[in-house]
Amino acid sequence: MTDRQKVLRKGKKIVAKAVAYLILIFAALVILIPFYVILITSLKESHALATHIPFIWFPKFSELSFRAYGNLFTSYPVIETGKSMVLTGIQNTFIIVIPNTIVGMISSSVSAYAFAKLRFRWKGPMFAALLFTMMIPGIVMLIPSYIIYDYFYLTDTYFPLMVPAMFGSAACVFFLRQFFAGVPDEILDAAKLDGVGYVGIYWRIMLPLSVPALLAQAILGFVAGYNDYLAPLIYIVTERKYTLQIALQFFSGGNLKDLPTVMAGAVVAIIPTVLIYVFAQKYFVEGIAVTGLKG
Amino acid sequence: MEGVNRIRPVRGRTRRKLLTENFYGTLLACVPLIGAFFFMLIPLVFSLILSFCSMKGFNPENIQFLGIAHLFDNFIYIFTDPLFWKSVGNTFYAALSLPISMVVALILSVLMNSDFKGRTLLRTIYFLPYVCSVVALTSMWRLVLDTNYGLLNELLGTEINWLSNEKTYMPVMILMGAWTSLGFNVILFSAALTGVPKAYYEAATIDGAGWFKQFRYITLPLISPTTFYLLVIGLINAIQDFTRFQAIGFGDTGPNNAGLTMVYYLYQQGFTNNYTYGMGFAAATSWIVAFLILGLTIANFKLSKKWVHYD
Numbered sequence: 318m319t320d321r322q323k324v325l326r327k328g329k330k331i332v333a334k335a336v337a338y339l340i341l342i343f344a345a346l347v348i349l350i351p352f353y354v355i356l357i358t359s360l361k362e363s364h365a366l367a368t369h370i371p372f373i374w375f376p377k378f379s380e381l382s383f384r385a386y387g388n389l390f391t392s393y394p395v396i397e398t399g400k401s402m403v404l405t406g407i408q409n410t411f412i413i414v415i416p417n418t419i420v421g422m423i424s425s426s427v428s429a430y431a432f433a434k435l436r437f438r439w440k441g442p443m444f445a446a447l448l449f450t451m452m453i454p455g456i457v458m459l460i461p462s463y464i465i466y467d468y469f470y471l472t473d474t475y476f477p478l479m480v481p482a483m484f485g486s487a488a489c490v491f492f493l494r495q496f497f498a499g500v501p502d503e504i505l506d507a508a509k510l511d512g513v514g515y516v517g518i519y520w521r522i523m524l525p526l527s528v529p530a531l532l533a534q535a536i537l538g539f540v541a542g543y544n545d546y547l548a549p550l551i552y553i554v555t556e557r558k559y560t561l562q563i564a565l566q567f568f569s570g571g572n573l574k575d576l577p578t579v580m581a582g583a584v585v586a587i588i589p590t591v592l593i594y595v596f597a598q599k600y601f602v603e604g605i606a607v608t609g610l611k612g
Numbered sequence: 613m614e615g616v617n618r619i620r621p622v623r624g625r626t627r628r629k630l631l632t633e634n635f636y637g638t639l640l641a642c643v644p645l646i647g648a649f650f651f652m653l654i655p656l657v658f659s660l661i662l663s664f665c666s667m668k669g670f671n672p673e674n675i676q677f678l679g680i681a682h683l684f685d686n687f688i689y690i691f692t693d694p695l696f697w698k699s700v701g702n703t704f705y706a707a708l709s710l711p712i713s714m715v716v717a718l719i720l721s722v723l724m725n726s727d728f729k730g731r732t733l734l735r736t737i738y739f740l741p742y743v744c745s746v747v748a749l750t751s752m753w754r755l756v757l758d759t760n761y762g763l764l765n766e767l768l769g770t771e772i773n774w775l776s777n778e779k780t781y782m783p784v785m786i787l788m789g790a791w792t793s794l795g796f797n798v799i800l801f802s803a804a805l806t807g808v809p810k811a812y813y814e815a816a817t818i819d820g821a822g823w824f825k826q827f828r829y830i831t832l833p834l835i836s837p838t839t840f841y842l843l844v845i846g847l848i849n850a851i852q853d854f855t856r857f858q859a860i861g862f863g864d865t866g867p868n869n870a871g872l873t874m875v876y877y878l879y880q881q882g883f884t885n886n887y888t889y890g891m892g893f894a895a896a897t898s899w900i901v902a903f904l905i906l907g908l909t910i911a912n913f914k915l916s917k918k919w920v921h922y923d
Contacts, residue, residue, distance in 0.1 A: 323881045326761070329834065335866070337723040337728070340719070340720070340723055341720060341723055341728075341734055343792075344716070344720055344734075344738065345734055345737045345738065348737055348740060348791065348794070348795075349737060349740075350764065351752050351753070351755075351756050351791075352740065352752070353753060354752075354755060354756060354763050355751070355752050372761045372762070372763065372766045372774065385787075401826060405812055412650060423764075424643045424647070425644060426645060427640040427643060428641050428642070428643050428645075429646050431636070431637045431638075431639075431640035431641035431877065432641055432891040435633055435636060435637035435640070435641075436630070436633055437633065437634045437636075437637025437638045437641065438634055438638065439638065440637065440641070442709065443638075443641055443642065444641075445646060446615070446648070447644060447645060447648070448741035450648045453652060453656065453851070453902070454848070454852060454901065454902050454903070455880070456656040456849075456852050456875050456898050456900045456901055457655075457656060457876075457898045457899065457901075458651070458652060458656065458657055459661065459879075459882070459898065460659060460878070460882050460894045460895045460898060461656070461662060461895065462651070462655045463655075463670070463882070463883075464658070464662075464670060464672055464891060465654070465658065465771050467670045468671075468672050480651075481650075481651040483647075484644050484646060484647020484648070484651070485643060485644040485647065486644065487644060487648070490644055496632055513900060515636040515637075515640075516636070519640075523643060524659055539744055543745070544744070544745035545856050545858065546744075546745065546746045546747055547854075547855050548923070549662060550858075551883065555916065556907060557676040561672060562745050562746075562747045565748075565751075566746050566859060566862070568905070569747075569751055570862040574724055576755070578816070579751060580751065581623060582751065583747075583748040583751040584748075585750055586745050586746050586747055586748040586751075587748045590743045590744060590745070591743060591744070592738060593743075594739070594740070594743040595738075597737065598736060600797055601737075601743075
């Protein structure tokens with residue numbers, strides 16, 4: 318190979334790398350720019366004539382204000398209580414999602430522990446049944462569930478949003494079972510010899526050893542619950558019971574004119590999940606790769 | 613494991629131990645199954661019965677069995693309803709976002725794979741839309757697509773009302789769908805690409821294979837299980853795509869029902885136009901959707917034998 322050829326080859330490599338960088342950065346911009354646009358729009362002055370805000374890439378710093386956020390948290394009260402609809406929505410969302418995540422995790426993990434480490438008679442068929450539930454498309458349950466809840470006066474309550482989730486999910490059991498199976502049997506046998514019962518083994522050995530796996534699933538469960546739209550849309554009627562997502566959708570439907578406030582709402586809806594994702598990315602990706610489906 | 617019991621009868625302490633293990637095992641394992649019984653199996657059976665009944669309103673006392681002679685009336689009505697066929701077309705049209713998202717994700721993952729600096733940051737960025745709620749995403753896209761001050765019109769120098777025109781509605785929704793799911797596909801493709809042994813490429817380079825041949829004969833076959841997984845999951849989700857169409861128009865089905873997907877159609881039958889259609893129709897439609905998903909998944913698995921390579 319002559320020197321000229323060597324230089325040419327090196328040059329080609331550099332060009333290829335530069336093109337790769339450009340494409341990747343362009344794609345990143347395509348993803349990021351809509352986020353940037355809602356952020357700057359939410360920081361614009363919010364007033365009655367807000368319909369005619371021209372599109373500006375870089376607004377002057379002096380033109381930015383947090384008034385839209387003030388508006389969002391104060392101007393739209395729930396009629397019955399007079400409290401801010403968005404704050405009520407945030408409160409309701411946490412009232413629903415936090416117990417759901419905790420109790421659901423306990424249910425899924427005890428079941429995963431049994432499937433991974435205990436011997437019992439119907440283990441095979443029970444696990445097959447559980448896997449089968451993962452294959453039923455959720456949409457088939459939508460109509461009959463609504464009729465059943467309505468018959469028992471459970472619509473417009475949090476029952477349909479909470480109780481089913483508290484029994485744990487098949488995907489979560491499946492994920493945790495894989496993890497629990499990796500805990501060495503010797504540790505469990507040693508604990509048994511020391512007289513620790515099955516519940517004790519679960520609580521004192523399995524749980525502490527599987528914190529990363531539990532976190533991965535808890536984070537996924539929390540984000541799915543926080544973002545849930547269809548279930549509260551169908552079941553919740555009264556304004557003071559709205560979850561955050563429903564509250565935001567409700568008032569952005571009625572206040573389309575006041576763009577900065579609507580966009581402030583979108584930013585508020587996004588911030589918690591994005592923060593969780595950015596800081597707990599490792600767990601998040603682990604969980605998503607196995608369970609795949611979004612709630 | 614179970615065999616131990618059969619080969620040699622166990623008595624005394626060991627037997628008692630096995631019994632307690634049996635008891636605790638069954639007790640702990642069945643928690644999610646109890647939930648599945650009440651919140652899946654019962655609704656499932658009810659839904660099946662309902663799809664052969666007529667029911668207007670929400671009171672179960674109004675359920676009327678269609679009778680043997682008219683057993684399939686709900687299904688016949690749905691299959692002759694032009695709106696249903698429109699929703700089928702819309703669903704598959706919207707599903708185009710899946711191949712687009714997968715191809716773009718594969719290209720990005722391949723570009724990132726070669727010891728690329730900043731790939732963690734890029735992957736984080738690509739994945740961002742996936743963690744956002746449908747309400748936030750549709751608000752965002754309503755703004756991006758706005759006629760007067762939207763980003764897209766600003767970039768193109770046009771003044772198109774994307775969401776009010778039947779011809780432009782679905783293309784922008786496909787774009788939005790691909791934009792949202794890109795990160796998920798990138799993460800799984802990247803994971804698959806790191807699993808391809810470097811030695812294969814080195815050997816191919818020595819043999820004089822160019823990058824395209826390497827991609828075609830090494831990369832694609834070796835990541836095919838992931839491609840298959842993404843295709844199956846993506847298609848199952850695409851057939852049930854609905855909430856973003858409902859949310860972006862606040863319950864509107866788009867210009868001339870351009871955004872009416874199959875699940876949106878059944879949602880309308882059950883909740884919005886209950887007194888024209890009713891819950892029986894909605895339940896029947898949900899079974900059609902379920903069987904479509906089942907059929908496509910089976911077809912996917914059958915076809916996969918031709919192109920998916922497992923080691």
